[in-house]
Amino acid sequence: MPEYYLAVDIGASSGRHMLGCIEGGKMVLEEVYRFENGMIKKDGRLCWDYDTLFAHIKTGIKRCREIGKIPVSMGIDTWGVDYVLLDDNDRVIGEMAGYRDRRTEGMDEEVYRVIPEKELYARTGIEKMQFNTIFQLMADKKNRPGDMDKARALLFVPDFFHFLLTGVKANEYTEATTSQLVNARERTWDEELIEKLGFNKAMFQRIAMPGEKLGMLRPELKEEFGFDMDIVLPCTHDTGSAILAVPAMDDDYVFISSGTWSLLGIERQLPDCSEMSRVNAFTNEGGYDSRICYLRNIMGLWMIQSVRHNLEDKYSFAEICAEAARADDFPSRVDVTDNCFMAPDNMIQEIKDYCQRSGQQVPETLGEIAACVYKSLAQCYDRTIKGIEASTGRTYRRLHIVGGGGNADYLNELTARATGKEVHVGPTEGTAIGNLTAQMIYRGEFSGKEEARQIIHRSFHVKVYHYPVH
Template sequence: MTEYYLAVDIGASSGRHILGHMEQGRMVMEEMHRFYNGLTVKDGEACWDLEQLFEEIKIGLKKCGKAGKIPVSMGIDTWAVDFVLLDGNDQVLGNTVGYRDKRTEGMDRLVRPVIPEKELYGRTGIQKQIFNTIYQLMAVKEKHPDHLEKAEAMLMVPDYFQFLLTGKRASEYTNATTTQLVSPKTKDWDFELIEMLGYPKHIFQPIKKPGTVLGTFTEEIRREVGFDCQVILPATHDTGSAVLAVPSNEENALYISSGTWSLMGVERKEADCTEESRRLNFTNEGGYDHRFRYLKNIMGLWMIQSLKKELQDAYSFAELCEMASQESIPSLVDCNDSRFLAPESMTEAVQGYCKETGQQVPAAPAQLAGVIYRSLADCYGKTVREIETMTGVRYKNLHVVGGGANAAYLNQLTAASTGKTVLAGPTEATAIGNLMVQLMAKGVLADLEAARQCVYDSFEIKIYEP
């Protein structure tokens, strides 16, 4: 009898239910449900609609039941840094504000007198990003202090969904580290730092490793979806799951998790919290089995996604990629410039940067796409050189996993810019990594080495030479 495992993978623009099972040593996946996600303005803040997202989670579960493919376990992964505060009745306090909202502007000026940025990095190993949870909580403290006073629990977004399914509260390790409030030495909350910042210590839940069995559905959920299921914590940070799916057992594997963000780095056994690492803006996010994802956040395909939307979806991503490949405009932008985080118009942001720097200003969609793709590849090339300097390792290959693995032109540019052989795939890396953890927890896959070999055997990998 076939055993099914369910990965619920929710990104910033869409979510999906992916059922996985094993056939002759290979992983087979099937999409059961796909749904929209996005930020909406509420009370002047850019917010996630968690009620609707949870309804979609249940709809996908019902589809599995209706198809007669009931999973033996499931896990949910999402983006990082965003959270909910719950009161004593487990009701959400305030809005669930998204990381692209402007409420954190200036919050670093309130954190800095408490702990200087150099000391904060040395203590947490997490790069400064103004939307990190540490700054979001400061925004709540400043603008809605009553929410913190009433709060009994803080849960990251995927932890909240899994709480709704099981009634059990926990903070999964990989996502917890993105708060910039976890110690890379103890792998636990830095309660001294939390107290220094004036955040209530009691709201932070016990940190659990990926592979932890959280529980089974509550009676209410069982009745609604028509079956019971074990909930296993995956790497709930979607990048943590995606990095798991890098199809290599090399000790030094270089990767880009390419989606809305491009996360470029390597896995390490110890965090690098040095001043040089901070100055280069690298981060040490938690990974599976207490590994560290030593990486740099690069703006990523968000720029192309925004352009596509502004063009009223007149072109597919594949068409934009092909159009860009026919252009020779030499202009480049700094993808990590803050103007590209949440501009009212990505087109105007790119054009403005080029104009300010005295470069040719792109006009046509193909030119805009060309500038974005070439700028991303240029950034990847610079980042590779920084990683090699910091690790002392010379890398031969670069693995590209996630949706960006489909962007052939970008992959070819990346191979040329980095001088590395690009191995592109799998594209559904986040869902695969989610499933890997469940399969390891159930003993179907013996360990991470066996799981990564399974990914290599199961999915297509395309090769781009420099």
């Protein structure tokens, strides 16, 4: 019987439990549980329902026992930047606010009064995003000082769920880097920066690296589930997990972790915290094996997901791609990194308004709207790759796309056309595979990342798009 590993992969709109094992020299996946997720309004804030999420986590674990496949370990990955504060009795203070909440508006100016933007980037290497933890904490400090005074621990979303499972508090490295409070070169909390900003240094936990065993289940959970298992930290920031699953045998590539967000970049040994890097909006996030994921955050398929919701989810994503292909000659483009697309009341109207403001043809049909978004994404990918090549002084031959966004064939073709790269798409379950990979390396199934990627390459289908695409 193979040993089973459990990856709990929670995204902004859904989560799933994926069991993985090695059979016949290949990694085999099985989805055992899936659930919905989304932000809810609480006291005027957009928040995550952490009680419901943890209930789903437990239900999926119990499902493993029901089907007779008991995992030897598990790990959780989620999005970045969001957190909870705990008091001295380990109770949550307030709510788990979400990154699309607008409470951070104007907080960049508050932070830059303490430390100039250029100096902040030179220390942390993290791109300014209005929802970064540094701005969320400044909002809490300004608007809810009592909460900050009571806080004894800050735990990011996956850290919190790992704590609920084990009773052990730690801040996992890849997730911590999204805060814009980690020194990029030292890979530790920038305590001088934290002190300057007036945040309580004591609430920041030990930084733990992916691949570390955090602990085992609390006794009451062991009894509830009917078994025990190791809790092994993956790259708890889903981007880091997805990048670990890139099935590449060399370094002649750039990657896109494609989903709600498109994270486009490369892996490198050392961060680039230069002024050129800051101006070009690149970020230096943590990766597996202390690597730096040098990338740009691009709005990604969030815009298409929102368009679909505006139309009451009447169309599948495949149907939207087909409609876009039929409107392939539609000329208008939008800046997919513009904050106006972050959380508009109506995405379709926002796209139309943008085109009108910029003096372009306004899209009217679903196909025209989708073609506008997909072509804008492909152009942004091309510009971003050129920026990476300028920064590194080298040209990359391939583009690897991992994650669910790889199912958008029309976008993949546009990307090959726009970039002139050989586009390799797959595996689409990249984040869960990367999560499982970190656990399997810890357990000794693989000697390290290189062997793991070889196994991933032969385990999952990879579709190749060549330029020009016919």
